[in-house]
Amino acid sequence: MSGPIRLDSTWALDHIDAEEIDRGMKGAALQLQLLVNRKGAGSEYTGWLNLPVDAPDSLLARIEDVAAGFREQSDTVVVCGVGGSYLGARAGLEFLAGLPSRSATDSLPDILFAGNSLSSWQLRKLLDRLAGHRFSVVVISKSGTTLETAVAFHILKTELVRRFGTEKTRTRIVAITDSEHGTLRDLARDEGLVTFDLPRDVGGRYSVLTPVGLLPFAIAGLNIRAMLQGAAEQRTASLGSPAATNDALQYAVARRLLNTSGKGIELLTSFEPCLHFVGEWWKQLFGESEGKDGKGIFPASAEFTTDLHSLGQFVQEGTRSLFETVVDVPAPADVPFLCDTDSPDELAYLNGRSLSAMNHDARVGTLLAHHDGGVPVLQLTMPDVSERSFGATVYFFEVACAVGGYMLGINPFDQPGVEAYKHNMFALLAKPGTEVEAADIRSRLARGQLTSIEQDTTRRNGRGGASPTASDELTSSRQSAL
């Protein structure tokens, strides 16, 4: 059983005007055409639209082949990457962990992750865990220059060489990166590593259905062809259905209208922990795509019922700036609950029920309470826990995100803002070429003054050198206090 993702917005309708929905759907249909015809902003990064139907059989066969080789030679595979070069693979692996469809004949390697932080403690623990294991590495970086990934990969490669020697190390690494450019591409070329290309017209956060996700999935024994089939089915539904029956467009419109009605935060929730990393992937997709030009909905996620015991109070009664999107998926297995009538834990009333039934009632009770507390609730349903369903979900959110971005008037395919912290970090790390920035940052930090000399001058010049306003003085005295 599989099929497209379904949206039910009944529990959000009291926050949205019916006429606006109508107008919004017409607008969304136009933006979808812009996307499909590759006429919108960032259209050079819309290669993901056709990934589910364009992947050549030779590529899939090669991915399966390399994956089989990795399984044979490794009991552990480390996937090294961050952001879009990490989250989609982890989302799929965690969502599908434990599926009976995973290759039963092969013994499957453990898949671990690295390169997604600069934590020495995390990497130390990973290196300790790898001791004595036959491990291999998949390194993923579109740019090939991301510091977290490059540093972890360097350390892992050094460890491989120490353990297996230079020759054999070459067979224990696969690099996934830009087809032509970047440090990782150059290094792979120089060292004769096996590589897969990350298509130039696909951005990192839209890349899960390329080798970026497909290779880790195949190594884990998952059926990547079924995953692409699910995405292709969703593609037909999302690109080909009229607005009235197009759930991806309706989701894009509903969240946009909720945003204009004053809801600035979308909380993606689910009652199945296997969806935790789908939430993490979704946050990057929507956060990097929408959060620019002072616009966008802040994407947050929570796992219920766990987080009802931490965030539940806020969702129920805190600042009314949230709407909730709950993702449902039927659990593939159930656990019965049996209890004697005189059981001292007073759970006899649950005798004969199952965990699924309890989770279902907890879910309905929660959503009703949140709705009654002023939190609009959108409900998305995935057909099942399967590769097809995962592929469909990825495609559904990608279309909704791209169309929603166009409705917002931004380019959903760039992420200029993430460079700001990198400039500072590289300057502080004394990367060659950053000497001027480094001097400015160090002098600002030494002065305890967060306004840079350049910003300060520009601001004052902008006002024709007028004397500081009261709010300037306030800001500067607050900064000094820091």
Ligand SMILES: O=P(O)(O)OC[C@H]1O[C@](O)(CO)[C@@H](O)[C@@H]1O
């Ligand atoms: O694949 P790369 O180039 O290492 O980038 C990883 C991630 O870092 C970012 O560029 C942000 O810095 C994301 O957009 C991207 O998914």
